[in-house]
Amino acid sequence: MIAEAELLRPALGRYPDGRRAFAPQLPAMLLPYVAMMFGSAIAGLAAFYNAIVIRRFGLAFLSLFLGFATWFGCLLGVLSAKDAGVDTVLLLIGARVLHFLVGCVFYFLMRPHLSGSTFLGGRTAPVRASYFVALAIGWYLPFRVLLLLLGAPIGK
Amino acid sequence: MRVSHLLAVGQITRAKEAAADAIAAEPNNPLSYHALARVLLAQADVPGAIAALEQSIALAPDWAAGWSLYATALFRAGRFAAAEKAVLEALRNEPDEAGYFTQYGRILAYCSKKEKALELARRALELDPDDEGAHQLFAALLHEVSPSKWQLSEEVARRAVGLNPDDPDGYAILGAILLTQRRYDEAESMFRTALEQDPHHALAIEGLAQLVMRQHLIYRPFLGYALVMRRLGTPTQMLVVLSLWVMVSLLRATILSAEPGATILVAAYLAFALYTWFAEPVMRAILRRKYHWL
Numbered sequence: 001m002i003a004e005a006e007l008l009r010p011a012l013g014r015y016p017d018g019r020r021a022f023a024p025q026l027p028a029m030l031l032p033y034v035a036m037m038f039g040s041a042i043a044g045l046a047a048f049y050n051a052i053v054i055r056r057f058g059l060a061f062l063s064l065f066l067g068f069a070t071w072f073g074c075l076l077g078v079l080s081a082k083d084a085g086v087d088t089v090l091l092l093i094g095a096r097v098l099h100f101l102v103g104c105v106f107y108f109l110m111r112p113h114l115s116g117s118t119f120l121g122g123r124t125a126p127v128r129a130s131y132f133v134a135l136a137i138g139w140y141l142p143f144r145v146l147l148l149l150l151g152a153p154i155g156k
Numbered sequence: 157m158r159v160s161h162l163l164a165v166g167q168i169t170r171a172k173e174a175a176a177d178a179i180a181a182e183p184n185n186p187l188s189y190h191a192l193a194r195v196l197l198a199q200a201d202v203p204g205a206i207a208a209l210e211q212s213i214a215l216a217p218d219w220a221a222g223w224s225l226y227a228t229a230l231f232r233a234g235r236f237a238a239a240e241k242a243v244l245e246a247l248r249n250e251p252d253e254a255g256y257f258t259q260y261g262r263i264l265a266y267c268s269k270k271e272k273a274l275e276l277a278r279r280a281l282e283l284d285p286d287d288e289g290a291h292q293l294f295a296a297l298l299h300e301v302s303p304s305k306w307q308l309s310e311e312v313a314r315r316a317v318g319l320n321p322d323d324p325d326g327y328a329i330l331g332a333i334l335l336t337q338r339r340y341d342e343a344e345s346m347f348r349t350a351l352e353q354d355p356h357h358a359l360a361i362e363g364l365a366q367l368v369m370r371q372h373l374i375y376r377p378f379l380g381y382a383l384v385m386r387r388l389g390t391p392t393q394m395l396v397v398l399s400l401w402v403m404v405s406l407l408r409a410t411i412l413s414a415e416p417g418a419t420i421l422v423a424a425y426l427a428f429a430l431y432t433w434f435a436e437p438v439m440r441a442i443l444r445r446k447y448h449w450l
Contacts, residue, residue, distance in 0.1 A: 007276065008247060010240055011269050018234025029391050036402060093406060100399075112267070119266070120234045127391045131398060 018116025021053040024123040028110040030130050035103025036096050037138045039149040040070035043099070047106045054117055063106065070102045074151030088154040095152040159191040163198055171195045186216035193225055197232070205229045220250035224259060236267050254284035261293050274301045278308055285315040295325035298332065298359060300387070308333060324350035328359035335366055343367060348449065362386070364443050364450070375442055382435035397429045 026046050035043035044067015051060035078091050118124060138146070147153050159178070162171035175192035182188055189212035196205035209226040216222055227242035243260045250256065261276035274297040280290035294308070310333050317326040331346030344367060350360035365379045385393055404425045408418050431438065444450045 007272070007279065008244060010237075010244060011264060011272055012237040012240040012267055015237050015240075015267050017236065017238075020234075027391070029395060033395055033398060036399065096402070096406065115266075115268070116234050116236070128394065131394055135398065 016056075016112050016116060018120045019054040019056070019113070020120040021050075021117040021122035023053045024125050025050045025053055025114055025117060026125055027127045027130060028107050028114045029127065030134065031106040031110060032100055032103030033131065034134055035106065036100040037134060038141075038146070039151060040067045040074070040099045040102040041151075042149060043067055043103045043106055044070075047110055050110055050114065054113055054122070056113060059109065059113070063109070066102065066105065070098065071149075071151045074098055075153070078152045078154065082154060091154055092147075092150070092152055095150050099150060159195065163194060168195060168198050172199070184215060186212040186219060186222060189215070190222055190225060193229065197225075197229060202229055202233045206233060218249050220246040220253065220256065223249065224256055227259060227263070231263055231266075236263060239263050252283055254280040254287045254290060257283065258287060258290045258293055261290075261297075265293065265297055270297050270301050273297055281308065281312050281316075285312050286319060288319070291316045291319070291323075291326070295329055295359070298329060310334070310337075322353065324353040324357045324360065327353070328357055328363060331360065331363045332366075335363055335370075340367055340371065344447070348447075351450065358386070361440070361443070364447060365439060368443060368446055372446075379439055379442060381431070382439040385432055385435040386439070393432055397432055400425060400428065 026049065028050075031043050031047060034046055044063050044065075047063035047067065048060045051057070051063055074095050078095060081091055082088065114124060144153075159171045159174045162168075162174060172192070172195045175188065175195050178185070178188040178191060189208045193205040193208040193212065196202075196208060206226070206229045209222065209229055212222045213219070213226060223242050223246035227239045227246065230236075230239035230242055240260070240263055243256060243263060246256045247253070247260065257276045257280035261273040261280065264270075264276065265273035274294065277290050277294040277297060280287055281294060284290065308329065310330070313326065313330040313333050316323075317330055320326060327346045327350035331343045331350065334340075334343035334346060343363065347360040347363045347367070350357045351364075354360070362383055365383055369376045369379050385396075388396070404421055408421060440450070
């Protein structure tokens with residue numbers, strides 16, 4: 001049971017005000033999946049779009065920076081590890097895990113903003129359709145391109 | 157009073173005129189601005205309502221009802237943090253008003269602070285066991301928050317059932333309380349009543365599943381997983397299934413490319429994915445084996 005004083009302590013001090021998006025946003029839940037499939041840079045671009053349509057420019061550029069910084073860091077890490085003789089399988093798994101974790105960060109950053117936009121009547125792209133589109137793109141994308149997007153250019 | 161009556165009968169334009177007349181007659185009366193704000197909210201003019209309520213609060217800073225309506229307007233404008241501050245001011249001025257706890261709970265529930273919202277609903281019920289709004293909020297949140305993290309007295313739950321004997325939520329909540337007290341037969345009876353009124357009642361079905369899990373260890377992994385997937389909802393289920401597909405593909409292409417590892421992996425994944433998608437009907441089938449009336 002929560003004590004009375006704790007019950008009446010503000011809990012939404014840093015909760016962002018809702019802003020209605022002027023275009024449909026991508027579901028927040030899609031971001032970790034996009035990050036794992038196509039890398040943090042692409043997920044960062046998706047988060048950037050979501051932030052721009054609600055006119056949150058600071059959040060937009062933070063998303064872009066986080067996405068590309070992670071991609072670049074992953075690239076450097078993978079190349080160094082590859083030179084050190086680390087198994088390419090482990091490199092790929094590690095890269096995917098890293099991107100997924102960053103995707104989760106995007107999810108938690110975006111969730112309150114998407115919730116606020118939806119509350120004020122903003123639209124979100126359908127979840128299932130978005131997932132299947134991402135799945136289809138991942139299926140048909142050349143493997144080399146996929147590896148580059150993941151920041152893991154380890155060859156075949 | 158006149159404005160309230162006009163709003164109640166749907167005469168919004170006349171209500172607005174009456175409110176404007178009241179302000180013209182008594183420009184320092186906070187009630188007049190409060191009435192205007194109610195009219196503007198009915199017209200969906202939220203910024204106008206906020207401005208009127210700011211006038212009202214400036215004239216009567218210790219009036220809880222003013223702060224409460226201000227919180228409502230701010231919430232509708234999507235200004236959640238400001239709405240919270242306003243409802244806390246209402247509670248500061250009237251700390252024993254159940255309605256304000258319920259209002260605060262609704263704000264927090266929307267902002268995903270569900271455990272605290274549930275606690276606020278419980279507090280509202282303690283103050284006013286007849287508060288239907290608090291009962292509804294409590295019932296709505298209960299399914300999402302683990303029952304081990306809340307407490308509600310059996311007396312309040314029975315009161316809810318007495319207030320509204322046709323509401324399955326009340327029976328399901330009472331059943332959940334009895335379940336925690338290990339009064340399994342009574343709990344089953346409550347869940348059965350809830351399901352007779354609503355055959356798909358989520359909390360009652362979950363309660364029955366918990367009952368079976370407590371009494372039969374063998375069903376725990378199946379029902380436990382089904383309950384988790386049910387609570388996550390379809391989008392998260394998809395995320396689980398598709399993420400696993402990615403990992404399985406990766407493993408098949410790398411570590412487990414040789415037979416029979418690859419086949420076993422695919423078979424395990426398919427079984428897991430199918431159970432995730434069909435957890436609900438499988439759960440019902442298991443429950444029907446135990447409860448033939450389901």
